[in-house]
Amino acid sequence: MPGALPIGDPAPRDGSLPVSVREGQARRRFGVYLHVPFCKARCGYCDFNTYTADELRGAKRSDYAGQAVAEVEFAGAVLQQAELAPRAASTVFFGGGTPTMLPVADLVAMLDAVRRTWGLEPGAEVTTEANPDSVDADYLHALARAGFTRVSFGMQSAVPRVLQTLERTHDPGRIPLVVEWAREAGLGVSLDLIYGTPGETAADWRVSLESAIAQQPDHISTYSLIVEDGTKLARQIRRGEVAMPDEDLQADLYELADRMLSGAGYRWYEVSNWATGDAHQSRHNLAYWQGHDWWGIGPGAHSHVGGVRWWNVKHPAAYAERMAAGSSPAAGREELDETTRDIERILLLTRIRDGLGVAALPPAARTAVAGLIADGLVDGTAAVRGSILLTLRGRLLADAVVRRLVGD
Structure with a gap:
């Protein structure tokens, strides 16, 4: 089941924002995230806020695009009332769930609402996630015609046995097809991989990396499998049906990914992300790590504007009720x-290549840098030049680096 929402303060029903959000607005870009909370089936490891057909409690997929458009329009009014200077969206990201379970016309309607409400910057990045079995060539060409620039396919693995353990439903042989169709449509391509699945070997992981690299995508993400409480996978591990992912093996698999991706011309720019060049980095995700503003549309979506963070009600039925009433869907903020x-800036920017300046650290954090260099976690040459740059070992222990920088 989806994870719980954070505990925060009550959110005003009119969505109003404090005057403090205006401070420093000129330094922050604006992006839009649109959450599509539908999946054909729930994967055993997933705790994302997604729902299958029998979990919707009367909510209808066919109504969802209209509800999301209503929140876009609501968001536009809130930002205008907060007297924020008009900003076109620099990035738009459709995530889920499986956004491409919806008809392409629904995604286009949501993007058109963003375009009407805020406009898109010239060269704006517009991405959708997609399962390989949820699109065909016509669908991808329709996305490109509507202004989408990029698609991120949930490949996860090229090994059928590993996909079965993850309960992914697509045929790995479909990956070359969807990548070819996306390229023919003029879309940039990213592939997402997961490593550390119970029973996955280093040889299995090598097969997946080789298969992904062979498609020559612009961008590859590799995520270690995390066992989340409340998921089917967590219950299977508790009952002894499958083994807990081995942390030492996961570290070995990450190092293998780094060697193979670097050797194929990919450059890491965030702990879990590699791209063939700066132009192919995910600008939307970089905006999260760099602390810019974004409005999250949809059930369970999170937003951040000028140091104020809020999150929407989780269930599509509750979200539909809020939108029908014309009130904010926020559950808390x-x-x-x-x-x-300061802590969040250190937490997020440390993960990015050259993302955190030594001079921006609090005095106590600066005193920790020498020890991190001595322990081989931070690149000493980069630190002398003024930047915190994680070494390969530092990337494996990124959370420990952050704890030392914030004094925990």
Whole structure:
């Protein structure tokens, strides 16, 4: 089942934002995330806020695009009332769930609402996630004609046995087809992989990496499998039906990915992400890590504007009720104080290549840098030049680096 929402303060039903969000707005870009909470089947490892047909409690997929459009329009009014200067969206990202379970016309209608409400910057990045079995050539060409620039396919593995353990339904042989169709449509291509699945070997992981690299995508993401409480996988492990992912093996698999991707011309720019060049990095995800503004549309979606963060009600039926009433779908929110902002900035920017400047660290954090260099976690040459750059070992222990920088 989907994970729980954070605990925060009550969110105003009119969505109003404090005047503090105006401070520093000129330094922040604006992006839009549109969450599509539908899946054909729930994978055993997944705790994302997604729902299969029998979990919708009366909510209808066919109504969803109209509800999302209503929230886009609501968001536009809220930002205008907050007297924020008009900003065109620099990035738009459709995630899920499986956005491409909806008819292409629904995704286009949502993107058109963003375009009407805020406009798109010239060269804006517009991405949708897709399962390989949820699109065909016509669908991808229709996305490109509507202004989408990029598609991120959930490949996960090229090994059928591993896909079966993950309960992924697509045929790995379909990956070359969808990549070819996307390229023919003029779309940029990213492939998502998961490593550390119970029973997956280093040889299996090598097969998946080789298969992904062979498609020559612009971007590859590799995520270690995390066992989330409440998922089917967690219950299977608790009952002893499958083994807990081995952390040492996961570290070995990450190192293998780094060697193979680097050797194929990919450059890491965030701990879990590689691209063939700066132009092919995910600008939308970089905006999250760099602390820019975004409005999250849809059930369970999170937003951040000027140090205020909020999150929507989770279930599509509850979301539909809020939108029908014309009120904010937010379930709660929080205003970040300076200490929390400093900690989050360290947490997020440390993960990015050259993303965190030494001079921007609090004095106590700067004193920790020498020890991190001595322990082989931070590149000493980069630190002398003023940047925190994780070594390969540092990327494997990124959470420990952050704890030391914030004094935990």
